[in-house]
Amino acid sequence: MFRFLKRKWITGRPIPEDLLRILKRKVPVYQLLPEKYRALLHKRVVVLLDEKHFEGCGGLEMTMEKSVIIAAYAAILILEEKADYYGDLQSILVYPDDYVAPVHQYNDGGIVEEGFESRAGEYWQAGIIVLSWKDIENQLYGEERDSGQNLIYHEFSHFLDDRYGLTAGIDDDGDVMRDDEWTQIIAKAYKRLKFRRGHTFLDKYGATNPAEFFSVATELFFQKPQKLLQENKKLYTLLQNFYGLDPIRWK
Ligand SMILES: [Zn+2]
Known part of the structure; x- marks a missing residue:
């Protein structure tokens, strides 16, 4: 109940100017959105920023700008289907670049082979999404701008797939x-x-x-x-x- 009231309260206010500035300058999809979806996006973004923990890892400094960019793309997926704002997702961990994750593999004999592999992003059922900032930047503004790829959509849609x-x-x-x-x-x-x-x-x-x-x-x-x-x-x-x-x- 408390969460419901808080959401109602923060989405009832106009979006703060500094957030709006970031959406306009740094979120390419924002320019494409029809007006009614911009208004919805503002609501989704402020709730996500309020409820989720955005954390820089591996030396990455987490800024408001980075959080807003990630929250905005996550918000696109739930513009119409709120999905309880990604319900039990708690944290978004952001690394500067691809990060190295431990892997466990079974070979033909059933023996576990452990090793490491490099990843750009990951969705954990434990309520965590991991992202590489370099990949996000590259896909939004850099050489992969036209690739059709978007790591934020990718990882957050894993959550929705899992949930439903x-x-x-x-x-x-x-x-x-x-x-x-x-x-x-x-x-x-x-x-x-x-x-x-x-x-x-x-x-x-x-x-x-x-x-x-x-x-x-x-x-x-x-x-x-x-x-x-x-x-x-x-x-x-x-x-x-x-x-x-x-x-x-x-x-
Ligand atoms: Zn995936």
């Missing part, structure tokens, strides 16, 4: 364990990417497993909606229904 069990009915080979239309459409598109049938605009990382596929498809849906629509109208429509948004109209 969106890809839970598909195994890594693309076989379905549920028969709903949603599962069928994603499984078919995932298989197409995995077995490389035809040309695709989707990043091949999406062939890793159905969860990665959903996040990669989300990136393309928001970053290059016309490409996704051109490639797979059913998948586009499915994401359009899920997010309640039609980014192809944002121009």
Whole structure:
């Protein structure tokens, strides 16, 4: 109840000037948004900034600007479907660059091989999202500006997938364990990417497993909606229904 009242209170006030300035200058998607979504975005951003813990790691200085940029892209995904503001997600940890994470792998003999690998971002079910600031900057303003990739969309959409069990009915080979239309459409598109049938605009990382596929498809849906629509109208429509948004109209 307390949280509900607090949200009501902070979203009832005009957005602070300094936040608005950052949205206008540093958040490219903000320029594309229709007016009604800008107003919604302001509300989502102030709640996320209030409720989530943004922390710089590995020597990265966490600034208000960085927090606002991350919160803004996270807010895009929940403009229409609030998802309780990413409910039990507590912390967003930001590293300067790709960070090295420990991995545990099983080889054919069932023995665990431990090692390390470099990652740009990660979603932990424990309520943590980890991001590399260098990747974010590169994708928003740098040489990967036109790549269709967006690490923030990617990691936050893992949260939504996990919360709603969106890809839970598909195994890594693309076989379905549920028969709903949603599962069928994603499984078919995932298989197409995995077995490389035809040309695709989707990043091949999406062939890793159905969860990665959903996040990669989300990136393309928001970053290059016309490409996704051109490639797979059913998948586009499915994401359009899920997010309640039609980014192809944002121009
Ligand atoms: Zn991922």
